[in-house]
Amino acid sequence: MLAGLKALFSGTKQLRKIFRQMYVIGARSFFLIALIAAFTGMVLGLQGYYTLVKFGAEGMLGALIALSLIMELGPVLAAIMVAGRAGSAMAAEIGVMRISDQIDALTVMDIDPLGYLVSPRIAASLITFPLLTALFDVIGILGGYVSGVIMLGMNGGVYFYRIDTSVVWHDVSGGFIKSLVFALIVSSISCFQGYFAHMRRDGVGPVAVGNATTSAVVTSCILILVADYILTSFLL
Amino acid sequence: MTQGAWDIRLENLKLGYGDTVVLHDVAATLPGGKISVILGGSGGGKTTLLRHILGLSRPLAGKIYLGGHDIFALPDKEFRRLRRSMGVLFQDGALLGGLTLAENVGLSLYEHTNLRFDDIRGLVLHKLSLVGLEDFADYYPNQLSGGMRKRAGLARALATDPPLLLCDEPTSGLDPINAAQMDALLLAMREQYPDMTIVSVSHDLASLYNIADHVLVLNSGTVAFSGSLEELKNTDDPFLRRFLDRKADRVPAAAARNPELAPKVRAALDAWLSR
Numbered sequence: 001m002l003a004g005l006k007a008l009f010s011g012t013k014q015l016r017k018i019f020r021q022m023y024v025i026g027a028r029s030f031f032l033i034a035l036i037a038a039f040t041g042m043v044l045g046l047q048g049y050y051t052l053v054k055f056g057a058e059g060m061l062g063a064l065i066a067l068s069l070i071m072e073l074g075p076v077l078a079a080i081m082v083a084g085r086a087g088s089a090m091a092a093e094i095g096v097m098r099i100s101d102q103i104d105a106l107t108v109m110d111i112d113p114l115g116y117l118v119s120p121r122i123a124a125s126l127i128t129f130p131l132l133t134a135l136f137d138v139i140g141i142l143g144g145y146v147s148g149v150i151m152l153g154m155n156g157g158v159y160f161y162r163i164d165t166s167v168v169w170h171d172v173s174g175g176f177i178k179s180l181v182f183a184l185i186v187s188s189i190s191c192f193q194g195y196f197a198h199m200r201r202d203g204v205g206p207v208a209v210g211n212a213t214t215s216a217v218v219t220s221c222i223l224i225l226v227a228d229y230i231l232t233s234f235l236l
Numbered sequence: 237m238t239q240g241a242w243d244i245r246l247e248n249l250k251l252g253y254g255d256t257v258v259l260h261d262v263a264a265t266l267p268g269g270k271i272s273v274i275l276g277g278s279g280g281g282k283t284t285l286l287r288h289i290l291g292l293s294r295p296l297a298g299k300i301y302l303g304g305h306d307i308f309a310l311p312d313k314e315f316r317r318l319r320r321s322m323g324v325l326f327q328d329g330a331l332l333g334g335l336t337l338a339e340n341v342g343l344s345l346y347e348h349t350n351l352r353f354d355d356i357r358g359l360v361l362h363k364l365s366l367v368g369l370e371d372f373a374d375y376y377p378n379q380l381s382g383g384m385r386k387r388a389g390l391a392r393a394l395a396t397d398p399p400l401l402l403c404d405e406p407t408s409g410l411d412p413i414n415a416a417q418m419d420a421l422l423l424a425m426r427e428q429y430p431d432m433t434i435v436s437v438s439h440d441l442a443s444l445y446n447i448a449d450h451v452l453v454l455n456s457g458t459v460a461f462s463g464s465l466e467e468l469k470n471t472d473d474p475f476l477r478r479f480l481d482r483k484a485d486r487v488p489a490a491a492a493r494n495p496e497l498a499p500k501v502r503a504a505l506d507a508w509l510s511r
């Protein structure tokens with residue numbers, strides 16, 4: 001873990017690996033995140049509108065959606081989606097490398113497997129998670145606009161005015177911190193589940209890789225929610 | 237670090253995984269600058285022994301000396317330096333699946349220097365041509381046959397002209413021509429680099445007679461023989477003779493006499509076969 005962190009950003013060859021992983025984690029999760037975010041925002045718009053209308057406060061819809069997305073749903077849902085997509089792939093890929101001696105081959109070539117396999121993935125996650133979260137927030141807010149303004153006929157100016165006046169920097173930085181913590185959780189858990197696939201008690205060979213992949217996603221998701229609770233209680 | 241050829245000294249080794257002991261009382265010296273062949277039945281612990289010589293696993297007891305250094309007593313940094321001098325062919329090749337053959341062969345040079353792949357491509361192609369794979373430089377391991385992967389693994393092991401070359405079954409799974417080619421390659425390496433110590437695991441007798449200077453035979457969990465090829469040929473140890481003369485130790489007639497299938501199983505099998 002420490003060795004992995006130490007090697008995080010050293011050298012241009014390392015940068016190249018980080019870019020590759022950013023492509024795998026980030027670029028290839030782009031459409032999934034956009035899709036989930038659009039529907040999340042639209043549902044929030046619908047649900048929020050009918051709740052707020054009871055109190056005659058439908059004008060606050062923009063604020064409700066933006067704050068829920070930026071502080072909670074954006075970081076959490078983006079992280080859970082990426083855990084399912086990229087975290088599982090990390091665990092499986094590294095797990096296969098473990099059981100087919102590829103990690104041992106790296107070791108005997110004196111190439112630190114942590115620096116070669118794990119740290120580029122952690123670094124790339126730390127960069128891409130906040131970006132994907134921001135994407136999630138923006139598309140979610142647009143989704144809310146679609147259902148609140150276009151479909152339910154709210155005033156568009158009010159929608160964005162409320163967002164502008166209610167969201168403060170503290171909310172944005174809170175969401176950013178969360179996405180960084182989730183990035184660390186998903187990437188390190190997934191990598192290490194794969195890395196130690198050969199030490200599992202619940203199976204050997206391909207079964208162990210399968211179990212490592214499952215544990216990577218399940219453990220990541222649970223820890224994301226636990227960490228979210230802890231962070232929220234500190235950040236509020 | 238060490239001048240001259242390295243020998244490998246195994247001292248009272250006990251090797252295993254957790255509580256299972258695979259090999260015990262292993263004591264032998266594999267001479268430097270020679271080709272040593274480790275022989276033994278399937279599951280006999282050959283790969284296990286290699287893994288320990290590589291320092292990938294720790295022995296349960298005993299010591300391993302490489303060129304006079306107790307590898308498990310060396311500080312980590314020194315040991316990693318020592319390991320840089322080893323070229324290894326793993327039993328299944330262990331090529332990195334995400335890299336092409338050329339990238340695999342050039343990997344340690346690429347990672348440890350500031351050379352780019354273009355700079356080392358010439359060298360890489362030369363190493364691949366040694367194993368007849370220069371036309372497959374840009375293929376990924378999954379696009380090759382098992383034997384081709386094994387040959388590519390040898391090319392990678394040779395990439396840095398290591399003083400110590402360890403090969404786990406270089407010829408198994410190869411056709412006779414390619415197997416002979418691998419043997420010829422190991423012999424050529426010994427010619428070209430008199431200080432190169434080569435250890436090869438095999439259960440191929442033809443290959444043994446071709447290349448071995450020294451032979452280590454593992455049987456029932458320990459060393460059955462360690463000595464020169466000449467000594468092995470002249471041995472009168474009954475087990476070794478059986479091994480060398482390729483005599484089965486169980487009577488084939490008994491093996492061929494299948495126990496009668498239970499009627500239920502017989503009926504089900506017949507029904508399926510005639511369906």
Ligand SMILES: Nc1ncnc2c1ncn2[C@@H]1O[C@H](COP(=O)(O)OP(=O)(O)OP(=O)(O)O)[C@@H](O)[C@H]1O
Pocket residue numbers: 253256258276277278279280281282283284285327
């Ligand atoms: N990771 C492991 N954990 C537990 N036992 C193992 C492990 N690897 C190997 N073994 C056991 O150690 C014994 C020796 O295995 P090893 O792979 O060293 O045999 P081998 O001589 O290389 O056989 P082959 O010729 O088939 O490759 C076997 O009984 C095997 O079950």
Ligand SMILES: [Mg+2]
Pocket residue numbers: 282283284327404
């Ligand atoms: Mg083996």
